[in-house]
Amino acid sequence: MAVTQLVGSKIHRREDPRLITGHGHYIDDFTRQGTAYAAFVRSPLAHARIKSIDVTDASKAPGVTGVYTARDFKSLLAGTHPAAPAFVAEKKFVPERFPIAEKEVCYQGEIVAAVLAETKAQAADAAGLIQVEYDELPAVMDLEKALEKNSPKSHTDGPDNVCWDFTYTGPDITEAAFKEADVVVKERILQNRLAPVPMEPRGVLAEFEGFDKKLTIWMSSQNPHFIRLFVSGAMGLKESQVRVISPDVGGGFGSKISPYPEDYLVPTLSRLAERPVKWIETRTESIQNATHGRGQFYDCEVAAKKDGTLLGMRVVQYLDVGAYHGTFGAFQPVACLMAGGAYKWKGISARTVGVLTNRVPTDPYRGAGRPEATHLVERMVDLVALELKMDPVDIRRKNFIQPKDFPFTQSFGLVVDSGDYDKALDKALEHAGYAELRKKQAELRKQGRYMGIGFSTWIELCGFGPSAATAPATGGIALVESAQVRVTPTGSVLVYTGTHSHGQGHETTFPQIVADQLGVPYESVELRHGDTAEGTAFGYGTYGSRSLAVGGVAISRAVGKVIDKSKKLAAHMLEAAEEDVVFEHGAFHVKGSPDKSKAFGEVAFASYGMSLPEGMEQGLEAVAYFDPPNLVWPFGTHIAVVEIDAETGTPLITKYVAVDDCGNIINPMIVDGQIHGGIVQAIGQALYEEVVYDDDSGQLKTGTMIDYMLPSANEIPTMIIDKTITPSPTNELGVKGIGEAGTIAASAAVINAICDALSPLGIKHVDMPATPDRLWKMMKEARQ
Amino acid sequence: MKHKVTTTVNGRQHEREVEPRLLLVHYLRDELGLTGTHIGCDTSQCGACTILVDGKAVKSCTMFAVQAEGRSLTTIEGMAKDGELHPIQQAFWDEHGLQCGYCTPGFIMAAAYLLDQNPNPTEDEIRKGLEGNLCRCTGYVNIVKAVQSAAKTMSTSPAKKATVTAGGN
Numbered sequence: 001m002a003v004t005q006l007v008g009s010k011i012h013r014r015e016d017p018r019l020i021t022g023h024g025h026y027i028d029d030f031t032r033q034g035t036a037y038a039a040f041v042r043s044p045l046a047h048a049r050i051k052s053i054d055v056t057d058a059s060k061a062p063g064v065t066g067v068y069t070a071r072d073f074k075s076l077l078a079g080t081h082p083a084a085p086a087f088v089a090e091k092k093f094v095p096e097r098f099p100i101a102e103k104e105v106c107y108q109g110e111i112v113a114a115v116l117a118e119t120k121a122q123a124a125d126a127a128g129l130i131q132v133e134y135d136e137l138p139a140v141m142d143l144e145k146a147l148e149k150n151s152p153k154s155h156t157d158g159p160d161n162v163c164w165d166f167t168y169t170g171p172d173i174t175e176a177a178f179k180e181a182d183v184v185v186k187e188r189i190l191q192n193r194l195a196p197v198p199m200e201p202r203g204v205l206a207e208f209e210g211f212d213k214k215l216t217i218w219m220s221s222q223n224p225h226f227i228r229l230f231v232s233g234a235m236g237l238k239e240s241q242v243r244v245i246s247p248d249v250g251g252g253f254g255s256k257i258s259p260y261p262e263d264y265l266v267p268t269l270s271r272l273a274e275r276p277v278k279w280i281e282t283r284t285e286s287i288q289n290a291t292h293g294r295g296q297f298y299d300c301e302v303a304a305k306k307d308g309t310l311l312g313m314r315v316v317q318y319l320d321v322g323a324y325h326g327t328f329g330a331f332q333p334v335a336c337l338m339a340g341g342a343y344k345w346k347g348i349s350a351r352t353v354g355v356l357t358n359r360v361p362t363d364p365y366r367g368a369g370r371p372e373a374t375h376l377v378e379r380m381v382d383l384v385a386l387e388l389k390m391d392p393v394d395i396r397r398k399n400f401i402q403p404k405d406f407p408f409t410q411s412f413g414l415v416v417d418s419g420d421y422d423k424a425l426d427k428a429l430e431h432a433g434y435a436e437l438r439k440k441q442a443e444l445r446k447q448g449r450y451m452g453i454g455f456s457t458w459i460e461l462c463g464f465g466p467s468a469a470t471a472p473a474t475g476g477i478a479l480v481e482s483a484q485v486r487v488t489p490t491g492s493v494l495v496y497t498g499t500h501s502h503g504q505g506h507e508t509t510f511p512q513i514v515a516d517q518l519g520v521p522y523e524s525v526e527l528r529h530g531d532t533a534e535g536t537a538f539g540y541g542t543y544g545s546r547s548l549a550v551g552g553v554a555i556s557r558a559v560g561k562v563i564d565k566s567k568k569l570a571a572h573m574l575e576a577a578e579e580d581v582v583f584e585h586g587a588f589h590v591k592g593s594p595d596k597s598k599a600f601g602e603v604a605f606a607s608y609g610m611s612l613p614e615g616m617e618q619g620l621e622a623v624a625y626f627d628p629p630n631l632v633w634p635f636g637t638h639i640a641v642v643e644i645d646a647e648t649g650t651p652l653i654t655k656y657v658a659v660d661d662c663g664n665i666i667n668p669m670i671v672d673g674q675i676h677g678g679i680v681q682a683i684g685q686a687l688y689e690e691v692v693y694d695d696d697s698g699q700l701k702t703g704t705m706i707d708y709m710l711p712s713a714n715e716i717p718t719m720i721i722d723k724t725i726t727p728s729p730t731n732e733l734g735v736k737g738i739g740e741a742g743t744i745a746a747s748a749a750v751i752n753a754i755c756d757a758l759s760p761l762g763i764k765h766v767d768m769p770a771t772p773d774r775l776w777k778m779m780k781e782a783r784q
Numbered sequence: 785m786k787h788k789v790t791t792t793v794n795g796r797q798h799e800r801e802v803e804p805r806l807l808l809v810h811y812l813r814d815e816l817g818l819t820g821t822h823i824g825c826d827t828s829q830c831g832a833c834t835i836l837v838d839g840k841a842v843k844s845c846t847m848f849a850v851q852a853e854g855r856s857l858t859t860i861e862g863m864a865k866d867g868e869l870h871p872i873q874q875a876f877w878d879e880h881g882l883q884c885g886y887c888t889p890g891f892i893m894a895a896a897y898l899l900d901q902n903p904n905p906t907e908d909e910i911r912k913g914l915e916g917n918l919c920r921c922t923g924y925v926n927i928v929k930a931v932q933s934a935a936k937t938m939s940t941s942p943a944k945k946a947t948v949t950a951g952g953n
Contacts, residue, residue: 012877012878013877013880015885016876016877016882016885017869017877019882019885019888020860020869020873020876020877020882020885020888020889020892021820021860021861021863021864021869021873022818022819022820022821022859022860022861022863022889023820023861024820024885024886026819026822026886028813028819028822028823029819121803121805197920198884198886198920199822199824199830199832199884199886199887199918199919199920199921200822200824200884200886201824248884248885249884250822250824250884250885250886250887251883251884251886251920251921253920282826283824283825283826283827283830284826502884503883503884503885503921504883505883669880670880672880672926673880673883673921673922673926674883676922676923676924676925676926677883677920677921677922677923678923679923680922680923680924681920681923704825704826704827704829705825705827705829705830705918706827706829710918710920712914712915712916712917712918712924713910713911713914713915713917713919713924713927713928714911714912714914714915716911716923716924716925718907718925719923719925742923
């Protein structure tokens with residue numbers, strides 16, 4: 001039966017015909033009659049007091065309909081930028097943030113004025129005519145110096161630069177673990193600050209209809225319901241008065257989760273100007289203002305026995321919060337909770353320090369906290385192996401949590417639901433041809449060539465998440481997921497999800513699940529998302545590899561409710577008892593009489609008629625919310641082989657193997673695509689990407705795609721991709737997440753390979769990005 | 785002061801009065817309503833706005849609209865003919881060569897020119913040939929596969945090849 005084969009099959013994506021022909025609908029493709037265009041004036045300084053703003057020339061410029069500064073918004077926007085407590089509930093200092101600066105600017109790019117004009121070009125021209133006088137203040141850029149007593153402050157009204165300083169309560173045996181250690185290795189590990197750079201920058205089109213007091217916002221968002229919640233609150237509107245539509249979105253990677261200043265300012269400008277207002281971010285604005293990821297360093301110590309048994313870890317995370325607390329910025333300390341990786345430890349102690357600086361805020365970026373944890377533990381384990389002259393494979397195997405140990409409660413009380421780490425490692429070693437690679441390495445070393453093999457036996461927690469864990473982390477709203485399934489009288493099925501697809505292919509994969517469960521043709525099922533006016537009361541958006549493991553399960557449960565009602569009605573139609581009715585292959589029949597059946601479509605039609613069982617209402621639709629009992633735990637092994645040019649320091653990835661386990665797979669083509677993209681994003685971090693600010697002035701030095709290097713097709717190796725399948729016991733679909741896996745896994749594999757390659761020179765650790773320049777200098781120093 | 789510009793886009797002639805500073809990509813999107821050509825940067829790095837100008841791949845943010853006077857342009861909207869996808873479009877669909885889809889029109893146009901110049905490229909030649917276009921979702925793996933697959937289809941079907949070399953029309 002074809003219908004039983006949809007889940008697990010490569011189905012061509014439904015999204016694609018419009019996208020490959022140029023008929024997608026991204027934010028800049030929308031406009032409204034009478035639209036005015038907004039341009040923002042942004043601070044050129046990282047930290048300064050605003051002395052005066054002169055708008056005289058700009059106001060007189062051609063096409064300008066209004067120039068606005070902070071005072072114009074004061075009476076129309078309430079509150080401060082939302083900051084979810086996330087994994088650090090106790091904050092020392094969270095600076096107030098109004099969407100437009102009035103007295104003090106705290107990062108380069110902060111908005112100080114807005115212009116509205118008839119055309120984009122006129123708005124941009126006029127923005128250049130606004131004269132702002134500043135008193136420059138010292139910029140806080142270095143995390144360690146920022147924590148010193150006499151450091152300048154990133155906000156003049158703050159007590160110091162500490163946003164949070166929090167020690168996690170782990171088992172009290174870490175110190176004991178260090179006492180019984182034969183070796184202790186220490187390292188400081190940097191996490192370079194990254195710009196998410198979705199190919200489509202952000203944008204907002206807002207139309208406030210004053211007489212109806214209705215606001216419609218079209219924007220490029222991963223998270224339309226949260227935006228409605230925040231913006232309606234700030235503007236003094238009811239959620240029901242605001243509709244947020246997030247159409248085709250050209251990538252997010254975490255940078256389109258949280259609300260931004262423009263998300264409040266553009267709708268308020270529409271209210272002020274009494275006409276629709278549109279703003280589309282330029283790339284420079286994007287790199288300067290969209291939240292950054294990572295931007296951390298870790299001081300870590302690991303205690304181990306001579307035989308390679310890992311005992312204890314002490315870790316301190318220093319995190320560059322930026323100038324303001326990102327809405328979900330305090331999620332990133334999850335890195336501390338995940339620092340133990342795939343291994344058993346006697347104890348881990350962890351502390352996170354969030355430091356306020358004069359850079360743009362950090363917030364989740366693909367993987368958020370979990371790439372950092374993987375990079376940390378995989379680097380540290382390699383350093384222990386190097387110290388003990390052990391093979392990196394052996395030390396991993398020796399310490400893996402074993403299949404019999406699941407569910408496994410790790411150091412901070414998180415329960416790892418399932419895993420089989422050796423299995424993925426075995427498969428990856430086979431693909432890589434490990435023994436041969438080591439032989440080849442020995443030969444190349446004799447020739448003075450630097451080739452290394454790097455491992456990342458990664459694990460991940462994702463699928464946010466259980467209400468008990470997530471409601472306190474967001475400050476109230478649990479990250480569960482909702483779904484609505486509506487069956488029309490003629491049997492077509494409309495499915496509404498609260499997740500948002502911006503490349504993940506939900507329009508394809510979610511109907512695969514529904515069509516299988518209902519036994520109806522795939523073509524009769526359609527997925528809708530991204531519009532708060534449609535579907536359930538609240539949707540929770542897409543991030544943290546949650547869409548399938550939470551949203552997909554909610555859909556499956558709503559389908560279950562539809563089937564339950566259909567079954568009652570089918571029993572009535574078949575004049576049989578409900579318990580005698582069987583639902584198979586899209587039809588209901590009485591047990592033992594498969595020839596006498598009612599197809600699902602017939603039952604759907606009947607549900608809108610008059611012959612219903614007593615007490616049954618017309619119609620066939622259901623809403624379900626899924627509150628998962630646990631997070632889900634993907635894992636895998638990545639192996640990178642890297643050769644470094646002895647003369648120039650240029651690293652070249654010559655082989656890349658990824659064996660990943662995301663549980664049951666709905667569409668293997670889409671899963672592989674997610675892995676490819678994730679790996680390349682991590683290769684970007686490992687080898688090329690870094691947001692650089694001038695240490696003294698706080699000027700952004702990588703504000704364009706010329707200076708901020710994304711990998712192109714020419715930098716990327718071919719990859720060997722394979723899977724193991726360990727279904728998650730946490731949900732009935734047996735699924736986990738795969739959206740972030742590649743990014744979580746790959747940086748450690750690449751850097752471990754580079755360190756392995758350079759180990760003959762006595763180089764133990766290399767920070768990211770491992771550019772030719774950095775490697776050449778390290779090699780030169782090591783040779784001296 | 786506005787200038788009159790006459791162009792042929794996807795086989796249709798257009799006449800507009802435009803500002804001399806108007807970029808070709810803005811002309812296509814805002815004047816002609818052809819929004820399939822995207823803007824992903826402001827420094828001509830990303831390639832999302834790639835189109836064909838007289839059959840040659842050009843980043844349409846690097847030209848002023850007035851420079852396109854008398855030229856024949858092909859945008860992504862002109863690639864499918866009579867309801868049939870161009871083999872490169874079909875290959876991107878078949879090989880999952882796109883995720884969010886934002887960079888895709890630029891990649892398809894760049895690939896069209898690449899295959900026009902080199903109908904049987906090696907993997908290395910494809911990767912080098914596409915290095916002017918950036919994608920953040922796919923890791924390029926399936927984009928490369930899509931171009932390989934399109935090359936194969938187009939080399940076995942001369943009629944399909946012709947739709948590409950026709951370039952501007």
